[in-house]
Amino acid sequence: MAALEYLSEGPGLNILVAGLLALLLVIGFTAWRSQKRNYFGQILVPSSLIILSILFFFITFSFPHEEAGPTVVPRLWIFWTCVLCGGILWQVFSGKTKPDPEPGRLGFLLLVVSILIAYYFALQVAGYFLSSFVFLVLLMHVLAFKKKLIIYTVATGWVIFSYVVFYRVLYIQLPLGYFGY
Amino acid sequence: MELFDSVMLGFTVLAGWKPLLIIAIGVSVGILAGAMPGLSPSTAVALLVPFSYTMSPALALILLTSIYIAANYGGSITAVLINTPGTPSAAVTAMDGYPLTQQGKAGKGLGTALIASTIGGAVGVLILILFAVPLAGIALKFSPAAYFALALFGLATVASMGRGNVLKALAAILFGLMIKTVGIDSISGVSRFTFGSDVLYDGFNLIPALIGLFAVSVVFAKMENWTGVDRTMDKIDSRLPTFKEFLKIKMTILRSSVIGTIIGIFPGAGATIAAFISYDVSKRTSKEPEMFGKGSLEGVAAAEGANSSSVGGALVPLLALGIPGSATDAVLLGAFMLHDLVPGPMLFRDSPEIVYGIFAALIVANIMMLFLGLYGNRVFIKVVTVPDGVLYPLILVIAVIGAFAVNGSMFDVAACIGFGVVGWIFKRYGYPVAPVVLGIVLGDMVEENFRRAVIMDGYGAFFRDKLAFTVLLLAFMSFVYPLVKQWKRRKKSS
Numbered sequence: 183m184a185a186l187e188y189l190s191e192g193p194g195l196n197i198l199v200a201g202l203l204a205l206l207l208v209i210g211f212t213a214w215r216s217q218k219r220n221y222f223g224q225i226l227v228p229s230s231l232i233i234l235s236i237l238f239f240f241i242t243f244s245f246p247h248e249e250a251g252p253t254v255v256p257r258l259w260i261f262w263t264c265v266l267c268g269g270i271l272w273q274v275f276s277g278k279t280k281p282d283p284e285p286g287r288l289g290f291l292l293l294v295v296s297i298l299i300a301y302y303f304a305l306q307v308a309g310y311f312l313s314s315f316v317f318l319v320l321l322m323h324v325l326a327f328k329k330k331l332i333i334y335t336v337a338t339g340w341v342i343f344s345y346v347v348f349y350r351v352l353y354i355q356l357p358l359g360y361f362g363y
Numbered sequence: 364m365e366l367f368d369s370v371m372l373g374f375t376v377l378a379g380w381k382p383l384l385i386i387a388i389g390v391s392v393g394i395l396a397g398a399m400p401g402l403s404p405s406t407a408v409a410l411l412v413p414f415s416y417t418m419s420p421a422l423a424l425i426l427l428t429s430i431y432i433a434a435n436y437g438g439s440i441t442a443v444l445i446n447t448p449g450t451p452s453a454a455v456t457a458m459d460g461y462p463l464t465q466q467g468k469a470g471k472g473l474g475t476a477l478i479a480s481t482i483g484g485a486v487g488v489l490i491l492i493l494f495a496v497p498l499a500g501i502a503l504k505f506s507p508a509a510y511f512a513l514a515l516f517g518l519a520t521v522a523s524m525g526r527g528n529v530l531k532a533l534a535a536i537l538f539g540l541m542i543k544t545v546g547i548d549s550i551s552g553v554s555r556f557t558f559g560s561d562v563l564y565d566g567f568n569l570i571p572a573l574i575g576l577f578a579v580s581v582v583f584a585k586m587e588n589w590t591g592v593d594r595t596m597d598k599i600d601s602r603l604p605t606f607k608e609f610l611k612i613k614m615t616i617l618r619s620s621v622i623g624t625i626i627g628i629f630p631g632a633g634a635t636i637a638a639f640i641s642y643d644v645s646k647r648t649s650k651e652p653e654m655f656g657k658g659s660l661e662g663v664a665a666a667e668g669a670n671s672s673s674v675g676g677a678l679v680p681l682l683a684l685g686i687p688g689s690a691t692d693a694v695l696l697g698a699f700m701l702h703d704l705v706p707g708p709m710l711f712r713d714s715p716e717i718v719y720g721i722f723a724a725l726i727v728a729n730i731m732m733l734f735l736g737l738y739g740n741r742v743f744i745k746v747v748t749v750p751d752g753v754l755y756p757l758i759l760v761i762a763v764i765g766a767f768a769v770n771g772s773m774f775d776v777a778a779c780i781g782f783g784v785v786g787w788i789f790k791r792y793g794y795p796v797a798p799v800v801l802g803i804v805l806g807d808m809v810e811e812n813f814r815r816a817v818i819m820d821g822y823g824a825f826f827r828d829k830l831a832f833t834v835l836l837l838a839f840m841s842f843v844y845p846l847v848k849q850w851k852r853r854k855k856s857s
Contacts, residue, residue: 224792228534231538241556249818252551270534282791286587287587291587295784302780
């Protein structure tokens with residue numbers, strides 16, 4: 183019990199998180215190298231949910247123990263997640279699930295996600311209006327949209343629309359960044 | 364006869380151009396606000412409260428309730444056209460509305476949503492007029508155990524979303540339920556799964572999760588299969604559903620309208636749960652259940668009929684007892700008080716012109732919504748003609764501003780992107796995303812009522828309360844039936 187409580191918070195929790203991440207990597211690596219390579223995603227998704235459940239389960243030991251207390255319902259969800267994900271894994275290993283879909287342009291998707299994440303950070307540094315303009319222009323270029331006039335009109339139009347509707351009419355305090363834009 | 368006279372009194376309040384203009388403004392603002400992701404009906408109503416302060420109480424409340432009813436419909440526009448639900452309840456509309464748009468039938472999707480919303484709204488108001496007081500009394504007799512059973516019944520609707528793999532749908536709903544346990548526990552005040560981070564104290568907000576799971580994940584999926592060729596939809600059919608198609612879905616609309624009104628009456632239940640339950644019931648009773656999720660008009664009608672009629676239902680406890688059943692009702696309650704009015708039985712006796720004026724205004728607002736929607740749809744539908752290379756970047760900026768607008772929090776934007784990635788992974792491997800939303804919506808209701816019931820009556824509460832036990836049995840059967848059906852199908856095919 184003391185060990186469980188140690189792993190539920192503080193340095194113990196860090197060790198647990200690192201351990202579970204390592205376990206997930208091992209599962210992923212093993213699935214990739216095994217004959218079930220075509221089911222890599224089908225194995226990794228339920229495994230990730232089980233590992234998340236295990237993490238949550240350990241954390242519940244840091245909550246006060248009482249009848250109908252804060253641990254009861256999370257543990258109920260954790261239990262059923264493990265049971266169901268176990269069932270999904272059983273389906274995978276008994277050949278009752280379709281293999282993973284063929285991967286598409288994952289590199290291109292990663293590029294778009296990276297631009298979106300960069301936009302997220304730029305919002306706080308350069309402000310909403312400036313970064314939204316740059317984001318729209320950049321992403322339309324990346325998506326190979328050719329008509330420059332439309333690109334700049336749409337980006338400018340969106341900035342004006344969001345300024346008028348969200349900033350002026352609805353008083354939503356959009357981030358202005360260091361430059362005030 | 365007395366009721367008829369009261370309703371007539373309500374219509375006299377609307378005599379003249381001013382009330383009609385106010386309803387038209389309210390409906391227009393409601394549709395636009397509902398269509399904007401991040402602006403919920405409660406936000407739209409709250410934003411207009413200061414403008415209504417100088418109006419007479421009747422006109423002020425007519426304006427605000429018109430916004431309320433139209434905002435629920437407005438959420439379906441972006442849900443159908445770009446898979447971005449403007450309101451949480453429109454997430455259910457998107458499940459069939461967006462596939463219709465992908466098939467070039469955006470007009471059918473929008474038209475069905477509009478007609479179902481109008482009829483649903485009217486049925487909700489009718490039930491409100493006829494049964495407001497007795498229905499409110501019944502809803503109040505529900506114990507926490509019965510509320511828990513009702514929420515569990517709501518969760519059972521997940522069985523309709525499995526598309527062949529119920530286990531995956533159930534895992535998705537459990538993911539949503541687990542996500543909902545993050546933050547401060549409302550009963551004990553303990554912070555749970557926050558990893559010491561302040562931003563997680565309030566847990567994950569529904570709107571950013573919704574936008575991420577539905578809109579951002581679609582963009583990611585498109586990017587994975589991006590061909591580099593900029594395309595627009597080849598053929599867009601902007602025609603409304605035909606009369607024959609309408610006749611096919613008329614029972615679905617009526618049934619979902621009744622379901623929506625009943626669910627709406629229960630404080631805390633609301634439009635989203637109503638839409639999910641109605642969708643589930645419609646799929647189970649449909650002659651073409653296999654079409655659900657692939658662009659079924661019945662699916663759109665079930666979701667929209669229920670979420671619009673839930674407005675009438677939600678007004679029942681507010682007007683009859685002074686208890687706000689939803690966030691928007693709480694804002695409306697504030698507006699009542701701003702004008703020195705206290706909702707409850709006395710309001711019916713002392714200010715019938717206001718109560719029945721609101722009822723009459725809701726009927727007129729529904730009719731105006733139909734006409735404004737019919738003309739508006741012709742404009743909205745143009746969104747589909749926007750080239751992909753412009754549309755997807757725009758969806759992402761709308762998603763970001765929608766997520767931010769809820770609380771003015773950058774954490775919500777990060778959560779929205781995170782949920783986008785989760786949604787993309789889930790869809791890629793056959794896990795439906797709607798159950799995740801259902802889990803987030805119902806998580807608090809399930810947990811709070813379960814624990815309250817146990818604290819008050821022990822674990823036997825669910826068996827002693829006959830109503831709770833009956834609903835629990837129904838929920839159990841709803842869970843088990845699709846599993847048995849799937850098992851039988853597999854056995855047959857093998």
